[in-house]
Amino acid sequence: MIEGFSAEDVRAAEEPLLAAGVPLMERAAFGLAMRALAALRARGGVRGARVVVLAGRGNNGADAMLAGAHLAARGAAVSTILVAGSGVDHAVARLRSQGGRFLALQDADDPRAIEMCRTATLVLDGVLGTGSAANTGVRGNARTLMAQARGAIASAGAFVIAVDQPSGIDSTTGAVPDPQAVLPADETVTFGAAKAGLLCEPAATYAGTITVIDIGMGAQLTATAPVVRRLQVADVRAERLLRAPRASDHKYLRGVVGIIAGSAHYPGAAIMSCAAAQHAGVGMVRYFGPREAASQVIAANPQVVHAAGRVQAYVAGSGLPADHDSQAGADRELAAQYSASAAALALALGTASPVDLARLGLGEGAAPVPIVLDAGALTALPRNLPAHVVLTPHAGELASLLNQAGHPDVTRAGIEGAPLRFARMAHGIFGGTLLLKGSTTIIAGAGGVWSQNDGTAWLATAGAGDALAGIVGAVLAQNSSLIMTGRQDTGRIVALAAMIHGMSARFAAGLHPVADGQGGRIDPDPNLGRPITVPGLIECIPRAVAQLLSASPDNGGTIV
Ligand SMILES: NC(=O)C1=CN([C@@H]2O[C@H](COP(=O)(O)OP(=O)(O)OC[C@H]3O[C@@H](n4cnc5c(N)ncnc54)[C@H](OP(=O)(O)O)[C@@H]3O)[C@@H](O)[C@H]2O)[C@@H](O)CC1
Ligand SMILES: Nc1ncnc2c1ncn2[C@@H]1O[C@H](COP(=O)(O)OP(=O)(O)O)[C@@H](O)[C@H]1O
Ligand SMILES: [K+]
Structure with missing residues (x-):
């Protein structure tokens, strides 16, 4: 560290x-x-x-x-x-x-x-x-x-x-x-x-x-x-932050992620988020979305399950437009996505109504689980969110959030010039755990501030954020019970997700992200290498996970 x-x-x-x-x-x-x-x-x-x-x-x-x-x-x-x-x-x-x-x-x-x-x-x-x-x-x-x-x-x-x-x-x-x-x-x-x-x-x-x-x-x-x-590789290993599968595992024990993303008009984000979550090592990805979008998601990721039901973490909002009112009025599918996203947030906050629960395929008494709010889910947020609600804005989205919260002078450029300051400010206003995207990723949460720069500037490519949301969802699902019982800091787990994302990008760019202790080396300039695409990054997620898992025994966490 x-x-x-x-x-x-x-x-x-x-x-x-x-x-x-x-x-x-x-x-x-x-x-x-x-x-x-x-x-x-x-x-x-x-x-x-x-x-x-x-x-x-x-x-x-x-x-x-x-x-x-x-x-x-x-x-x-x-x-x-x-x-x-x-x-x-x-x-x-x-x-x-x-x-x-x-x-x-x-x-x-x-x-x-x-x-x-x-x-x-x-x-x-x-x-x-x-x-x-x-x-x-x-x-x-x-x-x-x-x-x-x-x-x-x-x-x-x-x-x-x-x-x-x-x-x-x-x-x-x-x-x-x-x-x-x-x-x-x-x-x-x-x-x-x-x-x-x-x-x-x-x-x-x-x-x-x-x-x-x-x-x-x-x-x-x-x-x-x-x-x-x-966070560095050695910390992930020493603190056993990643959970390797156990001999006795079945898919539900390895964590299930629920993804409420994309629509028939915008299926790409859902496809990438689902694929990223699955490659990061969960037991199952459930896709919550309209039939037409789901058929595209499943065509790209046949293992994704298009059925509501129990999950250990949600990812909501990727690929959904931010202007809910105008969009939802014109598009019933989008309106349904926004309400599923609101229901999942209500579940996380412990305020879900029977209608919310039914929308998520859950019965009465369903327990709160972590949620990632990305892109279109990042509007009109309540304040004092609990730590297991993770916000993943880029600087432009954070500027809008702060403008809505009574800070009209905050701009995207202002945030890019002082990301630490604004990430802390936003965390102070909204609570939760805030991941501010950028060339260095800042995570501000109840346990302090993390700064990860494991990636490469090749990451500045459309869809990289959707893949990140999926990875965050996956590691939250794997650590869900530890987080919900206060035995793990959400910020640390979100920092781990940023690390997996960055390392995968470096692998995809043909770079060496970490010295592996076996003659491996770190490339001095992470911005050399070669261009990446998000599917290429996703293909490299298992390699990043493997590198982080090696010598990392079972973390003792139980997913229930
Ligand atoms: N304490 C220790 O034993 C150890 C300290 N260590 C080392 O000491 C460093 C801190 O040293 P420091 O405190 O002397 O200050 P430092 O950064 O050299 O700058 C002060 C000088 O710069 C000037 N100056 C100021 N503002 C300026 C400006 N905007 N633009 C231009 N000039 C400006 C100012 O001059 P003046 O304004 O008086 O004209 C003043 O003389 C620390 O970073 C580490 O390297 C290590 O060796 C470990 C042990
Ligand atoms: N110059 C850069 N260096 C390293 N990482 C970057 C750079 N630019 C963007 N990223 C990362 O790429 C991702 C881009 O996310 P985002 O802006 O949401 O893109 P999209 O909406 O197209 O998916 C974020 O994880 C961000 O931290
Ligand atoms: K200096």
Whole structure:
């Protein structure tokens, strides 16, 4: 698990150690130097390599310069641009003693600075770390230089390591107030603990891969709640989050998902949602929908059952238009879908009437189960939803939900610029468990916030969200009794679904999502590979499940 903390909490954790004389900065700089050496070795060797250190006036610049001294001692040619005209004295002196050269920037347009960047093999971005209190981005000469250096560094093909964090991002929220002046990193080497902002968009895009250097302060943070967490493969195995079938299982024990999606005019979403749920390992998928849509769903997925009845989780709304009134008036089938969706939500809330129960094929006394509300089910939501009601909007849908909830100024672009903030805001208003789709998926629930980015930008393709809804439904169904009895956090299970979705997409794109411990590797750029289609992604779901299940024994959960 990667845990992301606020800059404030990391600083507070450092304080007692600094007071006790623990050499945190030396440890940070050494860890940074080791990562830089690995990057240089992968790019032709250390001796003679051109390393450019962009150093600010504070400790972040000092970290970068001390690492530069290690590199210089091993034969790299290290040039430092002191972007504020000066830097922490002891770090400057150490690097100078190893033969490092310096340019104290007085004029932001100094051509020598850009020239250094144009010929760099490796750049260490140590302009600004957690010391930037006001969220303004980089200021002054440093800003001008960063904006100009980006092109030069890109044209040099230099490997960029962000020191602690890319300079100019908000460490805690991931906001990027001045994107033109932020240097995109290939790797962020962060000290002590990941900063929460590194795990959230838009900053995550600038961070590249994240390496946490242990500087000996982990114990200080054990009592501190992280701002965000990220589930990793090892967690799924260790926590037994996925349920492998048991010898004594029959199909009803493996979880049944009920899908209320699509219509005769919009069958695609239903086809993909059903297929995704089935491939994620449930015992049965029931399709709740009109006859014509059902025949198309079954033609594509012959194993799907078109009969109402008991399920362990519902998925409602995928492929249903959001403007209920105009649509339902004109289309009786859609009207029936909306009322089935409302009935399933009522069941989840414990308010189902006999008519609702009959619509779902259930008898009196049917117990509430989890539900995913997607696309067309994401309107006119009640507030204070229980955790087992999962909302899966993209930024546009979340903007509409918040507009309806009395926040008329919230826009799609605003949400894309601050997904963590708006996901929390929406969770505060509606409750439930909110999954906000995007290049990084944010999940805000009663147990905290999760941030998953296991996918690839190839996922930006129509229908990827329908497949996600099906996967979420499947893992909720498999964990239904644990969730409904409060023994499992819904957010953690939804994070698992986002992970399965992302990994499947990477497999479909020909990428390696995880190191498998058997010589497997992680592709450094998840956006290379090849285009995917949603059916291709769905075909890869079993492979993702297999990878997550390997060495993962029975989770002990019982589906009843
Ligand atoms: N504590 C420790 O022992 C450890 C700390 N560690 C390291 O320290 C880092 C934090 O260091 P920090 O606190 O010195 O702050 P830092 O990020 O370098 O920036 C402050 C400087 O930047 C300037 N500045 C501010 N805002 C600005 C702006 N918008 N645009 C431009 N400039 C701006 C400001 O200058 P001024 O405003 O005073 O001119 C000030 O001098 C942390 O990220 C980690 O790398 C590790 O080594 C582990 C041990
Ligand atoms: N750039 C990206 N990188 C990674 N994942 C992405 C990216 N863009 C979209 N996704 C993912 O793809 C899915 C798209 O869902 P959605 O917008 O609902 O599409 P649709 O409605 O066409 O199914 C979401 O899971 C989202 O997180
Ligand atoms: K930095």
